[in-house]
Amino acid sequence: MRYYLILLVMTIIGAYASFFLKKASSTDRIQILLLTPSLYAGGFLYLLSALLNIFILRYMDYSVVLPLTSITYIWTFFMSYFFLNEHITRNKIMGIVCIVLGGVFITLG
Structure with a gap:
């Protein structure tokens, strides 16, 4: 159970x-992009996520970990709605439902 929690945090x-x-991509000049703190925050968080992924793979099957990383898309869905004011569509909701069902089937198998 502990490793599933770590995977969720990842x-x-x-x-x-x-x-x-995404926030860093709002600039159109490479010089400004390289000075944007969001670029470095995103890169650091990706590195941290990758390290957690490597840690989890020591204790869980790859065939479970990789499909469950799709949970990231669920968080992205909510973040894009609340922080980026993106629209929720029926297709997006159907995609989230499929991800959740897939995660359930993977963990039960």
Whole structure:
């Protein structure tokens, strides 16, 4: 159970990493991009997420860990809605439902 919690934290960190890189992408000049703190925050969080992934793979099957990393998309869905004011569509909701069901089937198997 402890490793599933670490995996959950890893997916949240990965979603925040993507969020910060999205914020960094708002510039159109490479010089400004290199000075943007969001770029470094996103890179650091991706590194942290990758290290947690390596740790988890020592204790859990790859065939379980990799599919469950798709939980990151669920956090990204909510973050894009609340922080980036993106719209929720029926297709996005259906995608989230499929991810949740897939995660349930993977953990039960």
